[in-house]
Amino acid sequence: MKIYGDMISGNCYKVKLVAALLEIPHEWVHVDIMVGGARTKELLTLNPNGKVPTMELDDGRCLSESNAIINYLAFDTPLYPTDNYQRAKVQQWQFFEQYSHEPYIAVARFINRFQGIPEERKEEYHSKQNGGHYALKVMDDHLSSSPYFVSDTLTVADISLYAYTHVSHEGGFSLKHYSSIQAWLNRVSNHPRYVGME
C-alpha cells in the first residue's frame, strides 16, 4: 500500500506511527503540504477533499481521514478493542480529537511553528488557547484514573490524541500542569516500536 503524507502534519504522523507499531509494510509518498502538494491533479483523484493523509491500497481503493485510516490498519490487532462498548469509546475519543482538540491545538501549532504568527492570524492564534486548554484538561482528568484512553492497553484512540498533544508546546500549550498527560505521553513513546514525528 501507499501512504501519502507530510510528516510535519500530526494527522499524517498518526498513520506513520500505527504502521510502525504494527509493522505494516508500506510505501510512504512524501507530499509537501506547504506548496499545495495535497491538491495536485493526481492527489485530488485519490482524495477529492485535497488533504493528506491518504492511503492507496494495492487494488487501487483509497481511504482518507487519518482516524479512518488508522482504524482500518488496526482492525483485528491489539490496537483495536474487540468489545463493542470499547470500540465506541475509541470513536468517542477520536471524534473528540477532531472536534475539540485538533481545531485548537493543531491550528495554533501551525500558525506558530509554520507561519511564525503573522499579524493577520495573531487574534486567531490567541483565540485557540482556551479551547486547547479545555481539551487538555478533559484528557488530563480522564488519564488521572486510567493509563490509556479506552482500556489498560494502548489503542488507536491514544494514537489519535498523541499526535498533536506531544507537540502541543509548538502551539503555545505548556503541559506543566497536566501531569497525567505527561505520564501518558511517556507510556506511548516507550512502546518498543515507537517512531518519532521527525
Ligand SMILES: N[C@@H](CCC(=O)N[C@@H](CS)C(=O)NCC(=O)O)C(=O)O
Ligand atoms: N480531518 C482530516 C484532516 C486532514 C488535513 O487537514 N490535512 C492537512 C494536513 S494536517 C492537509 O492536507 N493540508 C493541505 C491542504 O489543505 O492543502 C484528517 O484527520 O485526516
